[in-house]
Amino acid sequence: MAPNNLVLTNVTKRFGGLTAVDELNMTVEEGQIYGVIGPNGAGKTTVFNCITGIYQSEEGSVKWRGEEIRGLTPYKIVDRGIVRTFQTIRLFGQMSVAENIMSGRHIKSQQSWWHGIVPTPGSRRDELENWQKVQEQLEFFNLGEFAATPTNSLPYGIQRRVEMARAMAVDPTLLILDEPAAGLNDKETLALLETIFQIRDKGVTVLLIEHDMDLVMQVTDYLTVINFGKKIAEGTPDEIQKDPAVIEAYLGSEDDDDE
Amino acid sequence: MKSLERFGYPVFFVVIAILPFLLDPRWQAVAITFLIFAVVALSQDIILGKAGMFNMGQALFFGMGAYLTAILNAKFGWPMLATIPVAILIPALMGILLAGPIVHLRGDYLLVVTIGFNIVFVQVVQNNLGGVTGGPNGIFGLDAMNLFGIKLASQVSVYYFAFAVLLLTLGIMANLEKSKAGRALHYLREDPLAAESIGINTRVYKIFAFGLGAGIAGLAGTVYATQYAAVSPEAFEFIQSVLFFSIVLVGGSSIPGVLLGVFVMFVLPEIFREFATWRFFIFGFAMILAMVLRPRGIWPATFGKIPKFLIKESNHGA
Numbered sequence: 001m002a003p004n005n006l007v008l009t010n011v012t013k014r015f016g017g018l019t020a021v022d023e024l025n026m027t028v029e030e031g032q033i034y035g036v037i038g039p040n041g042a043g044k045t046t047v048f049n050c051i052t053g054i055y056q057s058e059e060g061s062v063k064w065r066g067e068e069i070r071g072l073t074p075y076k077i078v079d080r081g082i083v084r085t086f087q088t089i090r091l092f093g094q095m096s097v098a099e100n101i102m103s104g105r106h107i108k109s110q111q112s113w114w115h116g117i118v119p120t121p122g123s124r125r126d127e128l129e130n131w132q133k134v135q136e137q138l139e140f141f142n143l144g145e146f147a148a149t150p151t152n153s154l155p156y157g158i159q160r161r162v163e164m165a166r167a168m169a170v171d172p173t174l175l176i177l178d179e180p181a182a183g184l185n186d187k188e189t190l191a192l193l194e195t196i197f198q199i200r201d202k203g204v205t206v207l208l209i210e211h212d213m214d215l216v217m218q219v220t221d222y223l224t225v226i227n228f229g230k231k232i233a234e235g236t237p238d239e240i241q242k243d244p245a246v247i248e249a250y251l252g253s254e255d256d257d258d259e
Numbered sequence: 260m261k262s263l264e265r266f267g268y269p270v271f272f273v274v275i276a277i278l279p280f281l282l283d284p285r286w287q288a289v290a291i292t293f294l295i296f297a298v299v300a301l302s303q304d305i306i307l308g309k310a311g312m313f314n315m316g317q318a319l320f321f322g323m324g325a326y327l328t329a330i331l332n333a334k335f336g337w338p339m340l341a342t343i344p345v346a347i348l349i350p351a352l353m354g355i356l357l358a359g360p361i362v363h364l365r366g367d368y369l370l371v372v373t374i375g376f377n378i379v380f381v382q383v384v385q386n387n388l389g390g391v392t393g394g395p396n397g398i399f400g401l402d403a404m405n406l407f408g409i410k411l412a413s414q415v416s417v418y419y420f421a422f423a424v425l426l427l428t429l430g431i432m433a434n435l436e437k438s439k440a441g442r443a444l445h446y447l448r449e450d451p452l453a454a455e456s457i458g459i460n461t462r463v464y465k466i467f468a469f470g471l472g473a474g475i476a477g478l479a480g481t482v483y484a485t486q487y488a489a490v491s492p493e494a495f496e497f498i499q500s501v502l503f504f505s506i507v508l509v510g511g512s513s514i515p516g517v518l519l520g521v522f523v524m525f526v527l528p529e530i531f532r533e534f535a536t537w538r539f540f541i542f543g544f545a546m547i548l549a550m551v552l553r554p555r556g557i558w559p560a561t562f563g564k565i566p567k568f569l570i571k572e573s574n575h576g577a
Binding site: 052054073074075078079083084086090091092093094095096098099102103104106107109111113115116117118119123127128131134135138144147148166167170 | 438440442443449458
């Protein structure tokens with residue numbers, strides 16, 4: 001069995017004349033918390049979309065456990081244990097928190113389509129088991145009190161937690177977080193940090209995009225920095241902080257924003 | 260609304276069960292059609308309400324079921340009962356075949372395509388395809404349904420047959436709510452991309468919705484053919500699809516909503532028949548008002564059908 005590694009080789013994604021991701025190479029190893037950082041519009045989310053099957057890259061390969069997953073549909077990629085969250089939260093707004101988390105159990109549920117018409121004792125048991133898994137996630141993410149609340153009436157920070165709970169309900173091997181701290185206050189960010197560590201301790205590899213540099217430097221084991229779709233550096237947080245190319249492209253630009 | 264539902268369902272079923280004895284024959288006929296339309300509207304709700312696909316051709320599957328029963332009975336001499344499986348399976352299969360190439364279309368485009376399907380169907384039966392559809396006159400003189408020895412000769416017996424079909428449909432709807440397949444439809448309606456990204460094969464479940472909706476509508480078609488002992492093309496025109504579509508929109512995507520929708524859109528116009536065409540003037544306005552005041556329908560879909568053990572004491576609403 002190949003190790004649970006995600007290997008991107010020469011991944012290139014073009015939109016018309018624009019090359020959003022340019023010959024990107026990176027390797028996410030099992031058990032890591034891996035960060036992808038870069039200025040706005042650098043192509044980070046596009047990379048994630050190429051991994052999760054929302055886009056198909058024109059060139060290169062995306063290998064997961066040694067298997068080529070480039071060109072697979074998103075649900076097939078989920079079936080292989082890779083689950084993501086979105087930068088702009090995408091929950092099923094009118095549905096309750098518990099139902100949202102239950103969607104993560106969809107792929108693990110043993111029910112067939114015809115159980116929707118004719119239930120069997122087996123499908124009822126399967127249903128109950130999956131709701132119990134939902135309960136575990138509700139407890140892990142401390143969402144129990146909101147179980148029956150429609151998600152679109154919840155505050156932003158809690159919605160983020162629901163989205164992560166939904167992804168974790170799949171029992172993923174690789175969890176991909178697209179800017180998990182965006183829109184969170186300091187207290188929530190701290191809690192998030194704690195949660196990410198706990199998820200890693202469960203044996204889940206975490207790949208994340210983040211703008212909050214403090215968070216990135218604290219949480220990640222390894223980083224890739226991209227700008228204009230190209231990788232400009234990779235290394236541990238300490239190495240990255242000292243890298244002149246990164247300081248110029250990324251950290252340097254932050255000073256311009258400050259004024 | 261939850262308590263209203265708990266109280267309302269038994270009352271509704273009791274009223275429906277004793278209704279034929281309170282009505283004269285004309286109103287019995289209206290009541291049977293109410294039950295049939297309720298079944299078709301519920302099947303439309305699976306496609307339009309739950310899965311959120313703008314299907315404007317539900318009368319096609321309804322008509323297909325009715326015609327299959329009529330053709331097999333009148334032209335091939337099948338007993339009415341034996342036509343039921345065919346009238347469910349062929350429309351379901353047709354639903355799957357027609358939906359396959361089109362479910363990826365966005366709402367409004369899908370709507371136009373399904374209108375097209377409906378019109379093609381009506382043209383086909385009007386032009387007497389294969390000499391079996393009876394052309395513009397349709398097919399009449401069907402046998403009475405013989406349900407394992409019980410002959411559905413009287414109107415009241417047909418009424419109870421229709422009621423049984425409605426109960427069966429309600430059973431399927433209730434089960435759908437508590438199953439993986441039913442939830443998948445809700446997820447893909449709310450956000451197809453998020454659904455796909457959490458592991459749901461949205462295409463398969465969209466086609467499933469069409470197949471299931473078409474099968475139930477086909478069964479309703481058989482009941483319709485049984486009621487009138489006849490079928491004719493104009494009962495399955497595109498305008499009929501519009502009626503089923505608006506029933507779900509006005510009523511809301513819930514079982515009480517759809518039943519209310521059928522009542523408002525079909526039974527009320529029958530009650531006010533003496534006002535002739537003026538009633539449609541009023542209805543137009545009533546529909547506009549309903550949609551402006553209650554954009555999600557008179558009785559909107561309620562979610563939150565989750566097991567009790569998940570709901571904590573300090574519940575924040577729902």
